[in-house]
Amino acid sequence: MTVTKFIPYGRQSVNEDDIAAVVESLNSDYLTQGPKVHEFERQLADKVGADYALACNSATSALHLACLALGVSEGDSVWTSPNTFIASANCARYCGAEVDFVEIDQHSYNLCPEQLAKKLALAAREDKLPKVVIPVHFAGQPCDMAAIHQLSQQYGFAIIEDASHAIGAYYQDQPVGNCQYSDICVFSFHPVKIITSAEGGMAVTNDPELAQHMRTHGHQGTTKKPQELTQIPGDWYYEQQTLGYNYRMTELQAALGLSQLKRLDEFIARRHQQFDHYQQLLKGLPITLPKQKGDAKSSLHLYPILLPAQHATKRKGVFDALRQAGIGTQVHYIPVHSQPYYQALGFKLGDYPIAEDYYARTLSLPLFADLSYEEQVYTAQALSKALADNGVTL
Template sequence: MVFIPYGRQSISEEDLQAVADVLRSDYLTQGPEVPKFERAIADYCGAAHAVAVNSATSGLHIACLALGLGEGDVAWTVPNTFVASANCAIYCGASVDFVDIDPVTLNMSARRLEEKLKIAKAEGYVPKVVIPVHFSGLPCDMAKIGALAQEYGFHVIEDASHAIGASYGNGKVGNCQHSDITIFSFHPVKIITTAEGGLATTQSAELARRMQDLRSHGITRDAARMAKPNEGAWHYEQLDLGFNYRMTEMQAALGSSQATRLDEWVARRHAIADAYDKKLAHLPLILPVRESGSFSALHLYVVQVDETKTSLTRRQLFDAMRKAEIGVNVHYIPVHTQPYYRENGMAGVSFPASEAYYSRCVSLPMFASLSDEDQARVIAVLEHIFTVPEHSLA
């Protein structure tokens, strides 16, 4: 029986050719392919600038630095995310706190955010940066979050690692209408891939310049920005403490090729989700929402065991699916429950909506190349699990 993963990349002959062309070229790094990829994604999203990096984690890190996050500052994100959404602030010397999720959308609750901001302001501080996460590809309530940013004076970084191809209102996620910077991920399980890789979009030329410096050791070759007269074509100056976060030419070429099929793949994900919605409606599962006013990229299709309708636990469902060679997964263990965070101020802290969601959630296979036959097998296995006696699942 063939194992069906929860997510996987799709690589075409055109993708292979694009990478092979770079390998035969004069540039494997710092050539023309990275700017080409950056321009393609910026134009797609409606952003003025894009900065490609070697991972979304790197993108989050330099986005925080570009916004001046540092020692003594606080960043807020959600517990329901991968640890990188929080770690990026700690890399900068800042501290991290969390805002609980909305139990329906599974995104940062704008209501909880506003409540927490009111308390924080009364106590004499507000976060320097808020990092909402577009979980599973569904956009957060960015108009509300952006309005709160204006009212309380914090910066916004959209963690859109799941959400390239998604839309909010009349624009694409990544246009930064309600934020300073948006970060995308191109890990192999994401909607398009560069193997590893990430990218930041922004409408600010200054933020783009800062991130460009930081991704490459803080170095410039721009004579107009140098402290000393240009000594020759070899001359460069380090203006800041940066990092080696550059994307390679091969990665960028793969990304540009993949991006040509982005809308097609998102449409296929919606067809898969429509089939799941229809075929799973009779099972004791809470199915994901797709809100009016936004268009999800559907990176994930997450179901939750409905404890009011079955005594089957999430662990039993997960193990039974894996036993049937269905590669379900869990997204995510709440960040504040991780040992590192418990040891650094989060012991005894609770975010009930995130914790309740985590106790019930399972991510089903969702990727553009998932065949109708394989999806039918996933559905059939789910139906079987909920109809057999529980003791037989052991």
């Protein structure tokens, strides 16, 4: 079988309805903030079962606003997973806080509640408890939020769910984003994610005060409805109450996001079908396939495989062979604590061995809504050949 086009690891699925929605906004009176943004916020909040939503220009911005709303500042500590994109940690650094990491579970690749419990017990004895913990639903697989929430009740930290991979996922039969076990949950709409708004993110919460804090900070620190005034001077009036940021989503992004949201369930069903295809096509190869948890339904943003530990050094050869075959395999992620910026803060290799071992052996295979079965077969054949050519065996 020959596939002539390059197959990326992830790609948006944009149809004529999406294009028409954006064109309609282009022809409207609003290009920046308008009714589509508020409609997108309302519909997504309804979809995930949250009370409030704030659309942003990226998930990174939404994470920053979440930290600000929870009062993260200099002298505080925020903990997250080392197996994530750097934004999950950087959002705390933007606020002047210290960052620390919690080792991952070797089966789900998510932040491990048992490791978290051990680290919290030690931190409590040293009076160094975190103000916020940011669990990351890696690859769309929900973390064990009930266990993490229970620890938050015991040790008094707030929770921001980084669900950048997990729109459309379910945990304990409830949609990720309902904030049952968290203060704030953040989604991403980057083009490689489940649905896209070209670029964009959303923060959801059930707390009206947190929602208002995020909205104020994300709109240059301004509000049009100051509570201190009994009478507003006029419709032109606004107040800057704090130092904020321009993190607003545009009408064009919201129009695309709204149109995409209609197909969210279709996208998730398609990804699960593709996941099942891979599980069959790759069965018997000398690799570890991803697993699904019984109490959760992943959104399947990524399909990460693992090479055998004894063949970790051959990962680059397999990677290069797949790329040469036109398959855009990728690695998710380089552990955050190993990045030069965080090394300069005192972290070092060996601090989180499970995350480092995972990174050394993982490859993400193509997985996106428009990926065909023929392309999956081609990917499986190319991977089998790449493994054999590089001497990767069990």
